[in-house]
Amino acid sequence: MTDAVPALKAENVRMTFGETRALDDVSLAVEPGEMVALIGPSGSGKSTLLRVAAALQPADNTSGPVAVLGHTMQSRGRIASRVRKNRARLGFIFQQFNLVGRLSLFGNVMLGALGRLPVWRGALGMFPNSVKQAAMDALERVGMEEFAARRASNLSGGQQQRGAIARALVQGAEVLFADEPIASLDPVSARKVMELLRELNQSDGLTVVVTLHQVDYAQRYCDRTVALNKGRIVYDGPSNGLDREKLIEIYGPEFETAFYGGEE
Numbered sequence: 001m002t003d004a005v006p007a008l009k010a011e012n013v014r015m016t017f018g019e020t021r022a023l024d025d026v027s028l029a030v031e032p033g034e035m036v037a038l039i040g041p042s043g044s045g046k047s048t049l050l051r052v053a054a055a056l057q058p059a060d061n062t063s064g065p066v067a068v069l070g071h072t073m074q075s076r077g078r079i080a081s082r083v084r085k086n087r088a089r090l091g092f093i094f095q096q097f098n099l100v101g102r103l104s105l106f107g108n109v110m111l112g113a114l115g116r117l118p119v120w121r122g123a124l125g126m127f128p129n130s131v132k133q134a135a136m137d138a139l140e141r142v143g144m145e146e147f148a149a150r151r152a153s154n155l156s157g158g159q160q161q162r163g164a165i166a167r168a169l170v171q172g173a174e175v176l177f178a179d180e181p182i183a184s185l186d187p188v189s190a191r192k193v194m195e196l197l198r199e200l201n202q203s204d205g206l207t208v209v210v211t212l213h214q215v216d217y218a219q220r221y222c223d224r225t226v227a228l229n230k231g232r233i234v235y236d237g238p239s240n241g242l243d244r245e246k247l248i249e250i251y252g253p254e255f256e257t258a259f260y261g262g263e264e
């Protein structure tokens with residue numbers, strides 16, 4: 001723990017959909033520079049937690065506050081009035097559809113700067129040279145410069161994810177929430193995306209919170225793992241502390257057969 005303002009602080013967050021308690025008193029603090037995996041069975045509340053934390057979705061009116069880099073995003077089910085400003089240093093990567101398909105990759109990456117440009121510039125697509133340079137640098141950083149002119153819809157899933165990360169870099173994101181960024185990728189592309197996130201975390205100090213279905217990716221790339229089950233945190237600790245017993249506790253007995261093939 002440090003004295004720094006947490007990158008993410010969620011206190012007693014509650015989110016209900018009809019009868020379903022998607023988040024049941026979730027409290028979580030992530031320090032700047034951490035790379036944290038969010039795991040848990042399907043429907044355990046991983047995506048909801050990220051969406052609530054980014055204030056893409058209002059939580060229950062009985063819910064405690066969520067802050068990103070010390071700025072309140074929402075509290076008691078009310079999105080903060082300055083949320084747009086507070087989101088400036090937060091990047092969000094979804095499983096799919098991160099890029100505008102009809103635009104070039106370069107055009108997409110430049111969109112990361114929209115928040116700090118006058119509206120007319122964005123509307124006319126007139127980006128200053130500084131933004132063009134930043135977009136090119138970001139594409140180089142994610143190893144995608146040779147695809148700059150390619151229409152986004154003609155890129156592979158993994159290339160699109162790397163493009164989305166480049167856009168977050170142009171945005172100047174210091175915290176990145178990635179919601180199942182590798183769920184629809186083949187293993188090689190998935191590895192490249194995770195390696196890139198890890199590299200940005202280690203070299204640039206980018207704070208990363210990433211939801212994952214694959215426990216082995218969490219263990220390989222993230223020092224810390226938070227596991228949810230039925231909207232509650234059931235594990236929060238070092239990823240290498242997730243042993244067979246703990247994983248069966250998190251995912252249920254089916255995990256044994258799925259992950260270990262049922263062997264002794």
Ligand SMILES: Nc1ncnc2c1ncn2[C@@H]1O[C@H](COP(=O)(O)OP(=O)(O)OP(=O)(O)O)[C@@H](O)[C@H]1O
Nearest residue numbers: 017020021022040041042043044045046047048049
């Ligand atoms: N918009 C919604 N309307 C109704 N129920 C929802 C909505 N979004 C999520 N839920 C429910 O809330 C619970 C948590 O969903 P969430 O998508 O956060 O889980 P998850 O852990 O991300 O699952 P997965 O790994 O399958 O993506 C689930 O029971 C889900 O059905």
